[in-house]
Amino acid sequence: MTRSIRRTAWVSFLLFGLLFLNLNWLQVIRADDLANDSSNRRQLLAEYDIRRGAITAGTGADQVTIAASRETDDQLRFLREYEQGPAYAHITGFHSFIFGRTQVESQYNDFLQGSAPETLFRNLGDALRGRERQGDTIVTTVEPAVQQAAIDALRGQTGAVVALDPRSGDVLAMVSAPTYDPNLLSSHDPGPIRDAWESLNADPLNPLLNRSISELYAPGSTFKVITAAASLERGGRPSDTYADPTLLDLPLTTAQIGNFSRGRPCNDGTSITLQRALEVSCNTTFGIIALELGADALVQTAESFGLNSDLDFDVPTETSRIPKELDEPSTAQSAIGQRDVRVTPLQMALVAAAIGNDGIMMRPRLVSEVQDFAGRVVRQYPPQRQTIAGVATGQTVSPQTAAGLTQMMTAVVENGTGQNAAIPGVPVAGKTGTAEQGEGEAPDTWFIGFAPADNPVVAVAVVVEGGGDAGESGTGGGVSAPIARTVLEAALGVQ
Amino acid sequence: MKLFRRGRDTTAASAADRRRAFTELALLILAILITLSAYTLVNLAQSPQLPAGLLAYGGVLAALAAAAHIVVRRLAPGADPLLLPIGFLLNGIGLAMVNRIDFAVRTREGALQLAPLQTIWTIVGIALFCGTILFLRDHTILDRYRYIIGLVAVVALVTPLLPVIGTDFGRGSRIWIRVPGGFSLQPGEFAKLGLVIFFASYLAEKRALLSAATSRLGPLHVPPARAFGPVGLAWIVSLAVLVFERDLGLSLLIFSIFVAMLYMATGRIAYVAAGGLLFASGALAAWSQFSHVQTRVAIWLDPFADAQDTGFQLVQSLFALGTGGVAGVGWGQGNPELIPDVPTDFIFAALGEELGLLGTTAILLLYFLIAGRGFTIALRAPDDFSRLLAAGLTFVFSLQVFVIVGGVTRLIPLTGITLPFMSQGGSSLLANYILIALLVMISAARPAADASGVSGNLARVGK
Numbered sequence: 001m002t003r004s005i006r007r008t009a010w011v012s013f014l015l016f017g018l019l020f021l022n023l024n025w026l027q028v029i030r031a032d033d034l035a036n037d038s039s040n041r042r043q044l045l046a047e048y049d050i051r052r053g054a055i056t057a058g059t060g061a062d063q064v065t066i067a068a069s070r071e072t073d074d075q076l077r078f079l080r081e082y083e084q085g086p087a088y089a090h091i092t093g094f095h096s097f098i099f100g101r102t103q104v105e106s107q108y109n110d111f112l113q114g115s116a117p118e119t120l121f122r123n124l125g126d127a128l129r130g131r132e133r134q135g136d137t138i139v140t141t142v143e144p145a146v147q148q149a150a151i152d153a154l155r156g157q158t159g160a161v162v163a164l165d166p167r168s169g170d171v172l173a174m175v176s177a178p179t180y181d182p183n184l185l186s187s188h189d190p191g192p193i194r195d196a197w198e199s200l201n202a203d204p205l206n207p208l209l210n211r212s213i214s215e216l217y218a219p220g221s222t223f224k225v226i227t228a229a230a231s232l233e234r235g236g237r238p239s240d241t242y243a244d245p246t247l248l249d250l251p252l253t254t255a256q257i258g259n260f261s262r263g264r265p266c267n268d269g270t271s272i273t274l275q276r277a278l279e280v281s282c283n284t285t286f287g288i289i290a291l292e293l294g295a296d297a298l299v300q301t302a303e304s305f306g307l308n309s310d311l312d313f314d315v316p317t318e319t320s321r322i323p324k325e326l327d328e329p330s331t332a333q334s335a336i337g338q339r340d341v342r343v344t345p346l347q348m349a350l351v352a353a354a355i356g357n358d359g360i361m362m363r364p365r366l367v368s369e370v371q372d373f374a375g376r377v378v379r380q381y382p383p384q385r386q387t388i389a390g391v392a393t394g395q396t397v398s399p400q401t402a403a404g405l406t407q408m409m410t411a412v413v414e415n416g417t418g419q420n421a422a423i424p425g426v427p428v429a430g431k432t433g434t435a436e437q438g439e440g441e442a443p444d445t446w447f448i449g450f451a452p453a454d455n456p457v458v459a460v461a462v463v464v465e466g467g468g469d470a471g472e473s474g475t476g477g478g479v480s481a482p483i484a485r486t487v488l489e490a491a492l493g494v495q
Numbered sequence: 496m497k498l499f500r501r502g503r504d505t506t507a508a509s510a511a512d513r514r515r516a517f518t519e520l521a522l523l524i525l526a527i528l529i530t531l532s533a534y535t536l537v538n539l540a541q542s543p544q545l546p547a548g549l550l551a552y553g554g555v556l557a558a559l560a561a562a563a564h565i566v567v568r569r570l571a572p573g574a575d576p577l578l579l580p581i582g583f584l585l586n587g588i589g590l591a592m593v594n595r596i597d598f599a600v601r602t603r604e605g606a607l608q609l610a611p612l613q614t615i616w617t618i619v620g621i622a623l624f625c626g627t628i629l630f631l632r633d634h635t636i637l638d639r640y641r642y643i644i645g646l647v648a649v650v651a652l653v654t655p656l657l658p659v660i661g662t663d664f665g666r667g668s669r670i671w672i673r674v675p676g677g678f679s680l681q682p683g684e685f686a687k688l689g690l691v692i693f694f695a696s697y698l699a700e701k702r703a704l705l706s707a708a709t710s711r712l713g714p715l716h717v718p719p720a721r722a723f724g725p726v727g728l729a730w731i732v733s734l735a736v737l738v739f740e741r742d743l744g745l746s747l748l749i750f751s752i753f754v755a756m757l758y759m760a761t762g763r764i765a766y767v768a769a770g771g772l773l774f775a776s777g778a779l780a781a782w783s784q785f786s787h788v789q790t791r792v793a794i795w796l797d798p799f800a801d802a803q804d805t806g807f808q809l810v811q812s813l814f815a816l817g818t819g820g821v822a823g824v825g826w827g828q829g830n831p832e833l834i835p836d837v838p839t840d841f842i843f844a845a846l847g848e849e850l851g852l853l854g855t856t857a858i859l860l861l862y863f864l865i866a867g868r869g870f871t872i873a874l875r876a877p878d879d880f881s882r883l884l885a886a887g888l889t890f891v892f893s894l895q896v897f898v899i900v901g902g903v904t905r906l907i908p909l910t911g912i913t914l915p916f917m918s919q920g921g922s923s924l925l926a927n928y929i930l931i932a933l934l935v936m937i938s939a940a941r942p943a944a945d946a947s948g949v950s951g952n953l954a955r956v957g958k
Contacts, residue, residue, distance in 0.1 A: 001702070004761070005873050008890055009889075012889070016866065018906060019897060023852060034816065034817020042829070
């Protein structure tokens with residue numbers, strides 16, 4: 001009996017051994033897979049157990065909280081709330097336990113969640129003191145007054161507005177319309193979240209799309225600024241004269257470039273200065289200039305403004321582009337912002353800002369600093385020059401070229417197509433654009449500019465899809481310039 | 496018997512006894528300190544103050560430990576000094592975890608508080624532990640009442656099938672009876688002990704007979720069928736009852752304990768082979784006949800195939816264990832409420848999440864220690880009945896740990912049984928305290944005389 005009991009004992013010891021091995025398998029080898037399994041809600045609950053940091057806009061007395069977390073009795077303890085609703089949706093993004101996070105909520109999640117390396121020691125201290133961990137506050141550069149002006153000005157139309165401070169790259173406004181209410185996606189109720197998600201995705205106007213950075217548009221005539229820059233960079237002057245034909249025959253094809261008012265010259269039919277050509281947005285002249293400069297010069301200047309490079313920005317953006325190899329007809333058409341040239345509104349705001357800032361492009365900055373719950377700065381993001389094609393100086397064109405462009409763009413608002421952007425008492429520099437979408441389709445209308453022209457504190461890009469309220473008869477000067485003026489006024493503090 | 500022992504070697508025995516008493520006392524104090532730390536940690540995770548009733552709680556634990564310690568040392572001097580402290584510690588950790596789960600569930604839906612009830616069960620459990628030693632004095636008395644005990648065990652198993660008092664609480668297994676006063680009991684937990692006592696007693700007497708192959712069944716030499724009668728009957732009735740009650744875990748335990756004890760009594764591996772064969776065919780039959788068995792097996796093979804429905808519980812358990820990893824997420828920092836039935840069947844997974852591999856290994860080691868001590872006690876026991884009883888109790892205890900821990904860790908298909916001393920619920924706790932009390936008594940027993948129990952039993956066989 002001793003022997004059989006001893007054997008039985010060994011059998012049960014073996015069973016304990018199996019349990020031990022299996023536990024090691026589960027809690028060491030498979031542990032990470034199990035812990036991070038998408039249907040393991042523990043991570044999620046832990047995440048929602050921390051008061052997520054706020055996101056603010058504006059400074060001083062004007063500061064508003066655009067995202068904050070409120071404690072609830074739900075199993076997910078903290079609810080993300082966006083008091084301003086849709087107004088800042090495309091800046092904050094949403095924070096959804098089903099559909100993840102977007103925009104600032106996503107890019108600065110480590111800080112918002114209080115788990116960035118910078119906060120490690122503070123968190124340890126908090127844990128020792130028994131204080132709850134709290135997320136950090138993200139301070140954005142957005143100016144509520146400018147943001148609101150842009151929202152109001154765009155209302156009802158589809159498009160985007162980006163306003164920057166040319167000196168620092170600060171994003172003063174970033175608006176995309178139509179927008180959505182991020183509260184719908186950030187609730188704790190999966191049913192309504194899914195419903196909201198489905199209807200937002202089914203909406204043909206795609207309100208979830210941030211048009212200011214994630215949509216590519218043909219820049220239309222706003223691109224003539226870059227063509228003009230290419231010319232000035234190569235010794236041209238605003239007073240240089242060019243032929244003023246009614247139509248420009250494109251080499252190698254039977255196609256022609258016409259002016260906006262078809263069948264008419266821009267000036268007297270014989271000659272026109274570069275400045276006047278920009279003022280009236282003369283297609284034929286710019287086609288001629290581009291053919292004279294050649295494709296390489298055009299592409300090079302466009303790239304020096306950041307096209308064909310990924311933008312260094314706080315949130316991911318689409319990359320604006322111009323084909324590197326252009327045949328002659330494409331060169332002429334690209335020079336007036338048609339064909340395959342595609343840009344984001346942010347890109348064009350940066351072009352305007354760089355021109356206003358002596359040719360130096362600053363890195364667009366959406367977040368200026370991160371603060372802890374007591375307002376202490378955890379991390380700062382000082383203004384930086386934009387690195388273009390690996391060069392960190394941010395010098396897009398020479399200061400002389402920038403000055404020439406500023407002079408011509410000021411004339412556009414004073415005497416040309418951009419007069420709707422004029423602000424009494426403040427010199428405004430700008431350029432309109434009306435990007436053809438094809439036969440019978442309403443154009444996308446553009447305006448880029450900055451003010452005051454001599455010492456700019458704000459640059460803006462406005463795009464309105466399908467001519468906005470004006471439809472097929474919409475033009476950059478008619479639809480986008482007034483919006484730009486409203487935004488510039490808000491930024492300048494004039495009414 | 497006791498007079499003889501004392502007379503024989505008083506000084507040596509008492510010195511060893513004193514050493515054991517000291518060991519037990521020191522371990523009990525350690526168990527109380529660990530339990531109070533656990534209780535404090537669990538409460539600190541909820542609010543930054545020390546729990547209000549910490550001193551009172553420590554006082555109650557100390558009083559319970561002192562009572563059990565005094566009873567053991569007075570009535571079973573020389574008893575194994577590890578069993579009681581380990582059982583007490585497992586009980587304490589279980590209490591802390593039930594308390595912790597209460598917090599998790601309360602914040603969610605303000606449900607029933609289980610910890611106060613479990614504390615009452617702990618007090619009753621220790622009382623029963625003391626009572627067993629006090630009133631039984633000598634466990635060999637059980638040998639005399641084997642048929643009564645066997646009958647009571649079978650009747651206890653049947654009671655949940657009775658109308659009115661029996662119930663399944665809507666959980667599929669009809670294994671509870673309602674006790675006046677709002678309590679419920681699982682008679683199966685006690686019946687399990689009764690069957691082990693009955694088997695031990697019967698097999699100790701008939702083991703020579705069962706070892707001898709006297710008749711032939713075809714090519715096989717088999718013992719006389721008559722010898723199997725009572726144990727076979729008890730066994731078959733138990734299994735039949737459990738099939739109706741749909742209690743897979745207890746069926747498995749009773750089947751295994753029968754086969755194991757038959758083997759331990761006779762040393763004939765043929766019983767294990769036959770048992771294994773029977774188990775395989777029985778399992779196959781059950782699998783082909785019962786959908787709930789098929790579901791269990793399917794979940795075991797791939798719990799993630801239906802992770803939101805049938806596999807949900809096991810998947811949540813595996814998530815908890817994986818999330819815990821090596822060091823655990825910390826006591827009070829996990830989400831035990833995500834696992835259905837966490838305070839009963841799945842308490843081990845909750846411990847695995849918050850205490851990690853370190854904690855689960857420590858807990859397994861505690862069970863392993865009880866198993867080791869139990870088998871040692873069996874090997875040193877003075878007579879066949881005591882040996883078989885100790886070995887049987889230890890085996891059923893170890894196997895129960897294996898079945899439930901193996902189930903929640905997906906080593907084997909899940910069968911809902913309790914984790915000894917830890918699962919919330921009174922019956923299991925009381926039964927396990929009685930089990931430990933029996934082992935304690937056996938460990939203190941000394942040989943009656945030079946003539947060993949073996950010869951005594953052989954003499955009985957000869958009658």
